[in-house]
Amino acid sequence: MLADLGYQGVALTLDHCHLDPFAPELARRTAAVADLLRDLNLAVVVETGARYLLDPRHKHAPTLLDDERQHRLDFLLRAVAVGADLGAEAVSLWAGVRPPGLGVQPAWQRLVDGCAQVTAAAERAGIPLGFEPEPGMLVEDIAGWRKLSAALGEPPAFGLTLDIGHCQCLESMDLPQCVAEAAPYLVNVQIDDMRRGVHEHLEFGTGEIDFPPVIHALNAVGYRGLVAVELPRHSHAAPSVADASLQFLRAAWANAQPGRHP
Numbered sequence: 324m325l326a327d328l329g330y331q332g333v334a335l336t337l338d339h340c341h342l343d344p345f346a347p348e349l350a351r352r353t354a355a356v357a358d359l360l361r362d363l364n365l366a367v368v369v370e371t372g373a374r375y376l377l378d379p380r381h382k383h384a385p386t387l388l389d390d391e392r393q394h395r396l397d398f399l400l401r402a403v404a405v406g407a408d409l410g411a412e413a414v415s416l417w418a419g420v421r422p423p424g425l426g427v428q429p430a431w432q433r434l435v436d437g438c439a440q441v442t443a444a445a446e447r448a449g450i451p452l453g454f455e456p457e458p459g460m461l462v463e464d465i466a467g468w469r470k471l472s473a474a475l476g477e478p479p480a481f482g483l484t485l486d487i488g489h490c491q492c493l494e495s496m497d498l499p500q501c502v503a504e505a506a507p508y509l510v511n512v513q514i515d516d517m518r519r520g521v522h523e524h525l526e527f528g529t530g531e532i533d534f535p536p537v538i539h540a541l542n543a544v545g546y547r548g549l550v551a552v553e554l555p556r557h558s559h560a561a562p563s564v565a566d567a568s569l570q571f572l573r574a575a576w577a578n579a580q581p582g583r584h585p
Contacts, residue, residue, distance in 0.1 A: 325365070328566055332366035334415075334513070334551035337402055338373035344401040345376075353408045360409065368453070368511050368549050369406040369414045371399060386419025387437035388430050388461060395419075399441045407448035412548050413510040414445065415453040415484045418461040418471075430461055435474045438481070446480045453484035453511035458492050458522040465494065465504055472508070482510035486553065488517030488524055491532050498532065499540035506544035513553040514572070524554050526564060527571040534572070538579035 325333055335356075337344050342356055360367050377394055378384040385391040387399075399416055406414040421430045438454070445452045454471065456464050462471055468483055475481055483505050490501040502509075514537075516530030517523065527534065541550065552568045 324562060325565060326363040328569055330365070330565070330569060332368070332412075332549040332551065333360075334368045334370050334511075334549065334553065335409075335411075336370040336373055337398075337405065338376050342405065343376070344398065344405055349401075349405070350408075353405055357409050366549055367409050367411045368551060369402050369409065369411045371402050371414065371416050372555075383419065388419045388425065388433050389422055392433060392437060396437050396440060399437075400444050403441065403444045403448050403450060403452075407450045411450060413451045413453040413482060413484070415455055415511050416441065417455045417457045420459060421461050431474070434461060434471065438471065439475055442475060442478050442481050446478065451480055451482045451510040453482050455484035455486060455511075455513070456489060457486075458489055463489075463493065465490075465501065468508075483508040484511040484513065485509055486513040486515070487532065487537055488513070488515040488530070488553075489522070491517045491519060491530070492522050493520070498537045502537065502540035502544060502546075506546065509544070509546055509548070511548060512541065512546065512550045514550050515553050524556065526554065526557070527568055527575075534575040535579040538572075538575050542579065 335341060342352060346352070372383070374382045377398060385395050387395050389395070402414050418434050421427065442452060454462070454468055456462050456468050462468055465483070472481055485501065485505045487498060490498050494501050496504065516525040516527050516532050518525070518531050552565070554564060554568070557564045
């Protein structure tokens, strides 16, 4: 469906229904997905934000900050292997929310330790990581990503996933500045509409973002990777929302070209 609509890639969230990394015959299923992506000429990024894959009762649990973080680490290492086998542009991940009773410094140490192991695996597999700042999580903005990258020794494989809506939600910079700040490390972009101070992914045109300047900024910094629509609450209307979203982005792209927008 996405290929028929005209999309050039897909951000694939590993989940119960989408290439479950814990189900039997993973290698065979991954090869089948790789064949399908190639036949449809779709690029791919692997996302790891499935809500209830690891714990059926607690959203996103466990994270790299939890006592049971080894389960999350195992999942991320599997995601790196799947991403490499798919020829993905990147594997995206995030920090998680600091558990009650866990201090900031112990939480940071857990995160650094976990990310170091995943980064080492990504380096061996030859695939970039795209770490995503998420509002409300231990790393929620570009400055937090910089701090984490520095703690890891700034490894080249540890890149940045930039969600344009998240920037609108909480970054102090305007959106083109966010893109410019992220540009040297950018391996993955997610795009959605959002309002200031409210972490809710909205359909294009229903939030506060002016998109042509954002697209112009991505062009200006030379970003050529996927820009994936991320609307996690709209699967009930996926065909129509996917179609409308692409049409909106095409119009924004046209308005972002030189001579068409300030």
